[in-house]
Amino acid sequence: MGLFFVIPFVAFALILLFSVVKIVPQGREFTVERFGRYTKTLNPGIHILTPFIERVGRRMNMMEQVLDVPTQEVITKDNAMVKVDGIVFIQVIDAAAAAYRVDNLNYAIAQLCMTNLRTVVGSMELDEVLSQRDSINTRLLHVIDSATAPWGVKVARIEIKDLTPPVDITNAMARQMKAERERRAVITEADGEKQAAIARAEGAKQSAILESEGRKEAAFRDAEAREREAEAEARATAMVSEAIAVGDVNAINYFVAQKYVEAFAELARSPQQKTVIVPSEMSALVGTIAGVGELVNMTRQSHDAPRAPRPAAQQQPAPARRTAPPRATGVPPTE
Structure with a gap:
């Protein structure tokens, strides 16, 4: 009989304990209701409620949440049909306001985003909608954040996820x-x-x-x-002239021989000559050089010999006597 009474008592005590002692996890807040009326909000930690009088009303998530905005068709300002969807990031700031000022908070915010999205996109042309997503996000954020402020909700940001034109x-x-x-x-x-x-x-x-x-x-x-x-x-000509003036036969011979050899060289380099025959005996060249030497000696002796004076009336210019220099007896080139 004693065990029969102890077991119900222990069960009742456990039920009473769990209904009175409340542990609130981090990132959550619980509202407390006394006879159905909100009285306070329980922060993360352990709390003890008044038995049979107080109870937990709503368990609110205070962390940032992501809500999906359903896809909808929107007509732009230039009558183009586009499909638009997005996502919205919200965070509950006031647990009591979010619990008791709006019913089904997530659904309400989603519907608010959809209606404002149609309004913003409908006031823009298609090119603006496709190229100015940041402007659309900013306008939506300003409107929805102002609308959800009485609900104790902070809208962090709104992003257009997809825009699909026809x-x-x-x-x-x-x-x-x-x-x-x-x-x-x-x-x-x-x-x-x-x-x-x-x-x-x-x-x-x-x-x-x-x-x-x-x-x-x-x-x-x-x-x-x-x-x-x-x-x-x-300079070479001047030196040869000086040598001729003093009667240097070797210089004259060298000069004439050099010119003779150069003439033969030019003859050999001529493009019109196919065959050049050079005389085997160079006696003609030697004779030419000797003849030039004799001519120089005669000229020098004639200048050095004294002349007898003549009367002025009888002095007449004698005809100049020219002596042809000996020709070279070389053999001409034959083709």
């Missing part, structure tokens, strides 16, 4: 994008050809300038070489 508009946009890409490609190609032509023209200009400078430098160096060659020839 198929025909999508195809037109694809063609437009393709045409724009082709236009950019043609412009880029033309610009490249222009730059290449400019580079080639600049290269040709630089090449012409360098070539003209090269010709100028070559002409200057050729002129300088000819000038130096002429100076050397003049």
Whole structure:
């Protein structure tokens, strides 16, 4: 009989204990109702309620939550039909207001987002809707956050998740994008050809300038070489003239022999000569040199001999006597 009374008593005590002692986990808040009326909010931790008088009313999630906005069709300002959906991030700030000022908080916020989304998107053209998502998000956030503030809810952000225009508009946009890409490609190609032509023209200009400078430098160096060659020839001629004046036969022989050899060399280099026969005996060259030497000796003796004075009336210019120099007896070249 004693056990029969103890077991119900223990069960009643456990039920009473669990109904009085409440443990609130982190990120949650419980509302307390006394005879159906809200009295206070329990923060995370352990709490003891008045038995049979107080009870937990609502268990509110105080963490940030993500709500899905269902897909809906919206008509834009330029009468284009688009499908729009999104997501909204909310956080309960006041547990009592969120519990007792609105029924089914998540559903209410979702419906509020859908209606405002139709309003915002409907006031814009299709191109603006597709290119100004940030503007749509900002406008929706401002409107919905103001509307949910009395509910004790803070809307953190709203994002447009998907925008789907009709198929025909999508195809037109694809063609437009393709045409724009082709236009950019043609412009880029033309610009490249222009730059290449400019580079080639600049290269040709630089090449012409360098070539003209090269010709100028070559002409200057050729002129300088000819000038130096002429100076050397003049010095050689002056030295030979001085040697002839003093009667140096060796210098005369060297000069004549050099010219003779140069003449044979030019004859051999002539493009019209296929065969050149050089005489085996160079006696003609020696004879020519000896004849020139004799001519020089005679000229010097005639200048050194004294002349008898003549009267002025009888002095008449005697005809000049010319003596032909001996010819060289060389054999002419034969083809």
